[in-house]
Amino acid sequence: MTSLGGSSSSSTEYTVRVPKNNSKKYSIMAFNSGDKVNCSTWTQARMERDMSNRRMYGGEETEEGAAGSEFGKKQREEARRKKFGIVTREFKVEDQPWILKINGKAGKRFKGQKKGGVTENASYYIFTQCPDGAFEAFPVNGWYNFVPQAKHRTLTAEEAEEEWGRRNKVVNHFSIMLQRRLREQERGPDDEDEEGEKGGKKKKKKKGARGGDLRIHDLEDDLELSSDESDSSREEGDNKPKKKESVAKGKGKKKKKKRGSDSEANEDSDDGDYEGLEVDYMSDESSSEEEAGEEKAKSNKEDGPKGIDEASDTEDESEEEKQNEEEGKEEEEEEEGKKTPVQMEKKKKRDSSGESDTSEDSDIDGEAASALFMKKRTPPKRGGGRGSGGSSRTGSRPGTPSIDSASTSNTLRAAASKLEQGKRQVLGGSSDSPAAKRLKMEPGSTATTTQSPAPSGKSTPQPPSGKSTPSSSDVQLTEEAVRRYLIRKPMTTKDLLKKFQTKRTGLSSEQTVNVLAQILKRLNPERKNVNDKMHFYLTE
């Protein structure tokens, strides 16, 4: 190293050496500066090639110890491949990505992909300064871009798309992953189908709590029982309340109609059916999902008489409410109107009361009514059964609920209350009687309904369970309730959960899950597999 003196700028000269016979191959490990990687802090690091792309050629060949055919099988295979023009790219180990693990299992993980084109037109050299001051230059063999690998769970592409569609509605984003996790817990007994629904259900719970969203849905809009799913008959486009076989829980959360995307396939051809309809809010879900289900309809019908009474009762109530509130936006068909008014009511209530998750329906009139509605709403969403074409409800509706003769309403109410009584056999706490009373009271105060509950099947509202809830919800998660369900028809855990919606029972989703699990343990129902899903049922 010579230093040249005498110039105004000091310059030093170094010799550059390019050592030959390098046993070592130099490569570049590139990290994004945003990842803030500091190599000096690493205590331990392991790196290996990511061999996941290697197709196991050897797999098919050896059967029973070189027993699989013989004589030029390899050649024959190769010849076949050539004939068909199948070119398999050679698996080069040097081109495979690296997997870098820092600080053991709990530390960070990086994946290093080889960057192409680095050595094509220019060469990179690494200049290191030697102790003697000279520089040694080593050619760079490869450039790998290392990116950190996420350890946390992420959504799959389909799920991500779903969430994207709901981005305007979801306020609480943290619940998304929570739901997914809960979904996976349930995955054990249930099938994948239910996943979306359940998650959706829970999610909705939270969303509904926002109170600000006006949605014309039935609580049970997307409660689908696994065994009853019928794919193609789902109707879309309308905010028709769907009658569900399941009994609504008192929470009365407005759930977004979930498209049941995971489980049901909607016919594209149905998309345009409801295009011209006036609908309240063109949300992805509300307009699109209707769980169709002839079966549902039928089963709803069975419950019909009771349910209808109740439902109509509800309708009455809802009508009243409506009169009180403005309903300018409703547009629903007369038929479904029944439901709709209820929904609307609920919605309005929600708006006004700004309900939170645990339904604070404890308010008096309004809340009570909405609670009632919720309960009754079981309404089978009927998608398939009722005519699709959603007719739109005009704004006049709010003001003028069609009024049945008082007599009918009275009888309906009476029937409803009887039903209520009958159902509430249990421990029914306070919520029962108040509800019943409310029921009775309400009719008295207002004119009644318009839409006669379409016999199409309201399912029986769920009798309040024994647990008393803070709110005036009618539905409780009790053994009795579960027993009733299971006797009636086989259900999966997911379905059961749907029945005991958190908004109605006042329990958090975790509590619901726990309590339900305990109840199931006590009941010890029989199991059978329907459609690959584990269903529980009881025989009395």
Place this chain on the structure above:
Amino acid sequence: MSEKSEVDLTGAKKNTGVWLVKVPKYLAQQWSKASGKGEVGKLKIGKKPGKTDVSFTLNEDLTCLSALGEKTELVQAPQEHSMLMLSVGGQTLAVFTETTADEISLEGMVVQRAECRPAVNESYVKLKKLQMEVSTKPKRLTEQIARPVTNNFKPVSNHVANVEYEKKKRTEGRMVRADRQQVMDMLFSAFEKHQYYNIKHLVEVTKQPVTYLKEILREIGLYNAKGTHKSTWELKPEYRHYHGEEAN
């Protein structure tokens, strides 16, 4: 293969700083031709107040290019180069090495990036011209065939291939029946290698006439007329003992 190599982190711990220098192809070629200790040139770092001036001078003996074909003697690689210093900003670059024994070690971090640019003089321009000519030459060439393809063949009394075949047959002669036991041994050893054999292949292996072979096979083996191994012979279950099978 999934043995993970423990990465030797001594370089990282020492925080050795290295330079990453981008060097033109021709220069890299010259460097690879370096002899002896490998000295290729001199690096001059001038620290003027305000900026750092770095330049590289190639050793004289390395300036003669030889890789470009005919005109090389006239062309010389430029000697003077300037090094443009760049920042390492958006990326954190580390250098790791791999030995032939799959040992990985982290050599250090890149503290400075540089680009080696030749001083543009006549020799460089000539060099570039040459390079361009070479690269613009089309990779595919159209040639005229002297003797075009014909499908007209003259009649031949006996084709070449046929003649050879017959000669081969004559020399080899017919296959002689060997001892039964010997043949069986041959078959057993063959079946040890592979489970399914076509009769033709067995003939090839054992060099026995087909009928004789079939007789023996009928005794010790089975014929698979259907299934994945179409028309193949395999040993009877009592005669075979494959590892994989036993596991099953």
